[in-house]
Amino acid sequence: MKILDYTFYKRSTVLAAKGLLGKLLFHKTKEGMASGIIIETEAYLGENDPASHAARKKTPRNSAMFEYPGISYVYFIYGNHYCFNVVAHNGGAGAVLIRALEPYEGIELMRKRRAKNNLKELANGPGKLTQALKIEREHNKLSLIESNLRIYDLGIKIKEEEILKTSRIGIKAGKELPYRFFLKDNPYVSKK
DNA sequence: TGCCTGATCGGCT
DNA sequence: GCCGATCAGGCAC
Numbered sequence: 001m002k003i004l005d006y007t008f009y010k011r012s013t014v015l016a017a018k019g020l021l022g023k024l025l026f027h028k029t030k031e032g033m034a035s036g037i038i039i040e041t042e043a044y045l046g047e048n049d050p051a052s053h054a055a056r057k058k059t060p061r062n063s064a065m066f067e068y069p070g071i072s073y074v075y076f077i078y079g080n081h082y083c084f085n086v087v088a089h090n091g092g093a094g095a096v097l098i099r100a101l102e103p104y105e106g107i108e109l110m111r112k113r114r115a116k117n118n119l120k121e122l123a124n125g126p127g128k129l130t131q132a133l134k135i136e137r138e139h140n141k142l143s144l145i146e147s148n149l150r151i152y153d154l155g156i157k158i159k160e161e162e163i164l165k166t167s168r169i170g171i172k173a174g175k176e177l178p179y180r181f182f183l184k185d186n187p188y189v190s191k192k
Numbered sequence: 193t194g195c196c197t198g199a200t201c202g203g204c205t
Numbered sequence: 206g207c208c209g210a211t212c213a214g215g216c217a218c
Binding site for chain 1: 210
């Protein structure tokens with residue numbers, strides 16, 4: 001089991017979004033560790049993607065998307081929730097939104113944080129998985145290679161035909177772009 | 193300085 | 206299926 005290195009993130013955002021399926025998102029805190037297998041992602045590109053925070057100018061909020069690949073981009077949304085993204089691009093800007101996890105380790109801790117018992121309800125949505133893994137504002141712009149927030153390669157091989165693609169969820173502009181990717185028949189996807 | 197809106201969730205009908 | 210919670214960033218004035 002090895003940590004993904006910079007070369008994984010320094011390539012097209014769409015390829016990284018597909019490549020992250022089957023990888024393990026891991027977070028260690030004082031409470032303990034928790035992790036889950038990434039089973040649903042969305043790609044958000046730079047200036048030519050109207051749905052992306054990076055479609056406009058660099059600001060304090062979206063600045064992570066313009067920085068070097070392999071760091072986190074965490075933002076607060078709807079007054080209630082955090083969303084976790086992985087910065088991945090080949091120059092310019094871009095990030096991959098992690099939309100759902102299959103719980104792997106630290107399941108009791110996730111149950112406690114989520115106040116839910118059902119395994120399927122622990123991390124089957126972008127706001128849910130940040131709550132389950134305790135990813136918050138302070139975890140913005142962390143190195144996913146050198147911090148306690150990491151992504152591992154478990155050696156799971158995903159075949160092209162196991163990846164389904166649709167338009168992205170919850171956006172207004174850019175609905176025609178097929179940048180949402182998830183694993184076929186996986187019971188932990190956020191929406192059908 | 194003020195207003196508007198969002199890459200969501202969960203509870204209620 | 207619909208709607209309210211809740212707040213900070215971004216932009217208009």
